[in-house]
Amino acid sequence: MPDTIPAPALPVGHYGYDQVDRAFLADRVEQFRDQVARRIAGTLSEDEFKPLRLMNGLYLQLHAYMLRVAIPYGVLDSRQMRELAHIARTYDRDYGHFTTRQNLQFNWIRLEDTPDILARLADVDMHAIQTSGNCIRNVTCDQFAGAAQDELVDPRVHAEILRQWSTLHPEFTFLPRKFKIAISGSPNDRVAARFHDIGLVAKPAPDGGTQFDVFVGGGMGRTPIVGVHLRDDLPEEDLLAYLEAMVRVYNEYGRRDNIYKARIKILVQALGTEGYRQKVDAEFASMNRARYRLPPETVAAIRARFGTPDLNAPDDAAAQFDRARRADPAFDRWVRTNTHPHRAPGYISAVISLKPAGGIPGDATSAQMDTVADLADRYAFGEIRVTHMQNLVLGHVRQDELHALWQALRAADLASANIGLIGDIIACPGLDYCALANARSIPIAQKLGARFASPELQETIGPIEIKISGCINACGHHHAGHIGILGVDKKGEEFFQLTLGGSPGSDASVGQILGPALPEDATVDAIARLVDAYLVHRTGGERFLDTYRRLGAALFKDAVYATA
Amino acid sequence: MSDVRNNRREAGGSSVITANRLLDGRIVWQVAEGDWSPMIKDARIIPNAEIEAAIAQAAARQQADGLVGVYGVQIESDEAAPTPVTVRERIRAFGPTVHPDFTPAAELEAHA
Incomplete structure (x- = not known):
């Protein structure tokens, strides 16, 4: 194995705190x-304390307190990952759960330990602020940001700017409901931008x-x-002003009388795209634009707080990589499914x-x-990304070192x-842990x-996305699954409803319900x-989604219910 | 807790009272006034006709008892040991189904 790559002064891939x-x-x-x-002394009641703990990411779940730790735009450094491991080992049950919002949850936390845990997190520049509550939550980002061959703009600097803008934003601490933003810099949507309250795709301007x-x-x-396309030309310097206007309109007109109709999607549908756009434009026009302007110097100053990987692979990296693939079929299979093309010669994600x-x-x-922290230090500049698919990514790996990395993994x-295959399933914690869930x-x-x-x-079987949610809140993204599975409660027992045809990507679509919900013991066979x-x-190289879109639901309905 | 699922009870039948401990959030079941156990098998069984009053009494002293979210759970009428009627409460009582080591029974054994 090679020596550990010397760590830059600033963390690679994310903003370095000052x-x-x-x-x-x-x-x-x-x-x-x-x-x-x-709270422990009783001078704060549970009703008084609950919003305070939620604003610090602490939920009371089914079996214990759950602490949700923010991982801004899904990027960690090895030091932070080791601290998460230490917390899991010391204060939880020796594991953590990476979520569909690129965060990490500890499921067995004690209230009295929480301040010490937050102090440990703060020691490595982490926190749990705004991982709950009706505020702007963690901004999620493309897991291949800054590395992907197909990327047009690295969106992480803008994700960081949005993080700083939205953290403790005084106007947006008590929105009608929670608010989620995703950002990408690739024309191939890997962040489900069209399924977010606001989805942003960065690209070069003329x-x-x-x-x-x-x-x-x-x-x-x-x-x-599926979200509507509001603009295709928002200039960088207006990013904060325009988002401020968008959220202000939601804050003013979004419904607060019905929790199920309080998200911005309901407002946009009620006003219509043009109606919402007009209100945003009016708000935008009335703002002090100079105050909200995002000048290039500020973007550059934030960018300067990011460490940069020194991408310098040997000339024969690709040739060595090819030889390793030919020599080791198991490695070759893993490379086919678990890697992504890198923009730099001799590198891969x-x-x-x-x-x-x-x-x-x-x-x-x-x-x-x-x-993973050790391997990130050895092979990937100490940088680790969390994906909304609940996996991890080492973004910058030399191709000639990938075989050694795979062996260690x-x-x-x-x-x-x-x-991307059938085993790569998204699943929320469900009824085994979550107080909201109806089914496991x-x-x-x-x-x-x-x-x-x-x-x-x-x-x-090829590319297919199965996504499972234990309740209609859809933390498991079942609506966007090629096959979606929704757990429902029927008189206290679990049933599972199947949806087909969802997609989170650039061809975003909402899955359609196939038929009656199935008993738990019939679902996997179905x-x-x-x-x-x-x-x-x-036919040909069709994905499951392609076949469904070509043929429709009937044959799949027959397959599921014929013997049910 | 205000979850509507916690208040589903039939007129007949029996229930037990549950809560989470304030300090660690863990689930407990009322054995007697002021006495709570992590094991549902120890729980006091209360006819549904009396359960609301018993819940109110337990809720009134929850801070003193170091508890939060007191409510009642209907149990099966034909089981020898208290067994909740819903899968949700069975998971609360017997632990997550995906980690056998994390069930109350396994924890009790580990600490025996």
Whole structure:
């Protein structure tokens, strides 16, 4: 193995805190420590304390407190990952759960430990602020940002600017409902931009600068809607002003009388795209634009707080990589599924699957987190990305070192070759952990993962996205699954409703309900029949989604319900 | 807790009272006034006709008892040991189904 790559002064891939950031976090931890002490002493009631703990990411779930830690735009450094592993080992049950919002959740936290945990997080420039509540949540980002061959603009600097703009924003602390923003810089949507309250796609402007496509009013939950395209030419200098106007209009006109109609998607549908656009434009026109202007110097100053990887692969990196692929079929299979083309010659991005066959999607043990941190230091400039698909990415790996990385991953049970295949299932925590859930998600994912464990079978089936939610809040993104599975409660028992044809990408679509919900013990078999029907009827290189779109639901309905 | 699912009870039948501990959030079941156990098998069984009053009494002293979110859970009438009627409450009582080591019974054994 090569020596560890020397760490740059600033973290690669994310903003490096300064003393102002650190002093703020330290104050915030002590503020929460006092609040927890008052709650335990009884001077704060649960009703008074609940909004305070939620604003610090602390939920009371089914079995214990759950702490949701923010991972801004899904980027961690190895030091932060090791701290998460330490917290899991010391304060939780030796594991953490990576979420569909690129965050990490600890499921077994004690209230009285929380201030100490937040202090430890603050020591590595992390926190849990705005991971709950009706505020602007963690801004999510393309997991291949700054690395992808197809990327036009690296969106992470703008994600950081949005993080700073939205953190403790005084106007947007009590919005009608939570508010989620995703940002990408690639024409190939890997962030589900059209399923977010606001989705941004950065691209080059004609003048050589940066501009944005803006989508608004997308979302899942009880009312799944593909967002509308509001603008294709938002200049970088107006990014904050225009988003301020967009959220202000929502804050003023969004419904507060009905929690199920409070998201911005309902407002956009009610006003119509033009109606909403007019209100935003009017607000935008009335603003002090100079105050909200985002000048190039500010963007450059934020960019300067990001560490930059020194991409310098040997000339024969690609040739060595090709030789390793030819010599090792198992490695070659993993490369086919778990890598993504890099913009720099001799480099590649590697996806670490957190979906072992029969495992819990998104879970990683403390030891695995430490291993990933070590491997990031050795092979990827200490940088780790969390994907909304609940996997991890090492963004900048030398091609000639990928085989060694894969071997190390395999030794840590982190080399499942299933990215984008049927084993790469999104599942929310479901009724095993979540107080909101109606049904369990994880056991269905585990059974499907075991049923389709064979890498050969998965490759034969090809690209297919299964997404499972344990309730209509859709944290498991089931509406955007090629096959979506929604857990429902019927008189206290679990049933599962299937939807087909959803897609989170540039061809975004909402899955359609196939038919009556199925009992838990019939669901996995039904999906196996559905997959069999696809294999019989697909033509050429069709993905499952292509076959569904070509042939419609009837044959799949027959397959699922004929023997049910 | 205000979750509507916590208040579904039949006129007949029996229930037990549950809550989460304030300090660690863990689930407990009322054994007697002021006495709570992590094991549902220890729970006091209360006829549904009396359950609302018993819940109110337990809720009134929840801060003193170090609890949060007191409510009642209907149980099966034909089981020897208290068994909730809903899958949600069965998971609360017997632990997550995906981690056998994390069930209350396994924890009790580990600490025995």
